[in-house]
Amino acid sequence: MAVSHSLLAFQQRFPDEAHCAQFLLERRWPDGFVCPGCGGKRGHLLRSRAYTYECVACGKQTSVTAGTVMHRTKLPLTVWFWAAHLMATHSNGMSAQQLMGQLGLGSYKTAWLLAQKLRRSMVDPEREPLKGVVEIDQSEMPFRADETFFEITKSGKMLVIGAVEIVDHTTKKPQEPKRFGAKYLDTMSGRVRLAAIPSNEATHIHAFIKANIAPGTTLVSDGHASYLGLADYRHDPRVVGSMAGHVPLKWIHRVFALLKRWSLGTYHGLRRQHIDSYLNEFVFRYNRRFYRHVSFETVLGLATRHGPVAYWDIIERKNPRKASPTIRRQSRHRKTASGFRQDGARTSNSADPSSGDEPGTTE
Secondary structure, eight states: OOOOOOHHHHHHHSOSHHHHHHHHHHHHOTTSOOOTTTOOOOEEEOSSSTTEEEETTTOOEEETTTTSTTTTOOSOHHHHHHHHHHHHHSTTOOOHHHHHHHHTOSOHHHHHHHHHHHHHTTSOTTOOOBOSEEEEEEEEEEEOOSSSOOOGGGSEEEEEEEEEEEEETTTOSBOOOOSTTOOOOSEEEEEEEEEEESOSOHHHHHHHHHHHBOTTOEEEEOOOGGGTTOTTSEEEEOOOTTSOTTTTSHHHHHHHHHHHHHHHHHSSSBOSTTHHHHHHHHHHHHHTTTSGGGHHHHHHHHHTTSOOOOHHHHTTOOOTTSSSOOOOSSOOEEEETTEEEETTOOOTTOOOTTSSSSOOOOO
8 A cells, every 4th residue: 555655654664675675566567476487486586687587487587577667677676666756746747957967967867867757657567547527628738949039929739638537526436417508516626638630630538538537527618619529429519709718628727727837837848759758747746636645656566567768768869889799898787686787797695506496606
């Protein structure tokens, strides 16, 4: 069960690499080690490699970070944990520039890549779609086009579509649908979904609805023509006309207002290229706004269920070194529990590889 942590309690719970690795082990294999290769359930912890297990059946070696967003990381696990804690619990989020200063990272690129990987782990692949009564609308957001001074009046605009569940203020359960045009009183906003779309055309709006909202849901909209033609949904349009949009659709417009203020205050404007990852971060924090200090465990718990993503995948460019063979001028060093060790070198406390208890270094 997730537990709320102050900064002092967090530091006491994760004081070193070993405690961080144990947390990841319990999140990844709650019922004990399971080999990702053959499915075997017997494994030995290696002394020669940090937090790495070797399967007894097939001999495959797997670390607690292998195959996750922390795959082949060169940063200490304590840095990952502190970054996840700061990004998840801070009410306004944490930019890469702030992370670099808070964690003492060597470069902005390192902090930016760390933050981007954590943002991608904030999306639960098994999350349930919105249901009940959902307000939906579109809004324009300013975005940064270059590194010059950001001015809202001179910036470009991008289109964001959003949907928010309407829940009962007392029971906190999804609101039951009412007759067309009826007002929903004594309500509050529930879960949120956001996405950037190229235009207001029905193709993009329908794709967002089908991906994020359960069939049979009542959609409360501003009556835009693009919402027509949804066969599996109950459409309850509120024709706005000259009326302000936040009057009939107050919850989704409140979300848009918070989103715009957050993007300008924390990041001084977002960019088109990575807009979806920032929207997912906002959704993650908004959906957990009432229990923000326990969401850290959710971030790393989700991180162990996401596959590895490389820097070149994030910036959507081809790795120029991938096609050419790697020429190493020096022997490769691997991370172990006691520090870095050169490939091929045996440690004094490594066990005999032929013994079945604690396998030694594999060459």
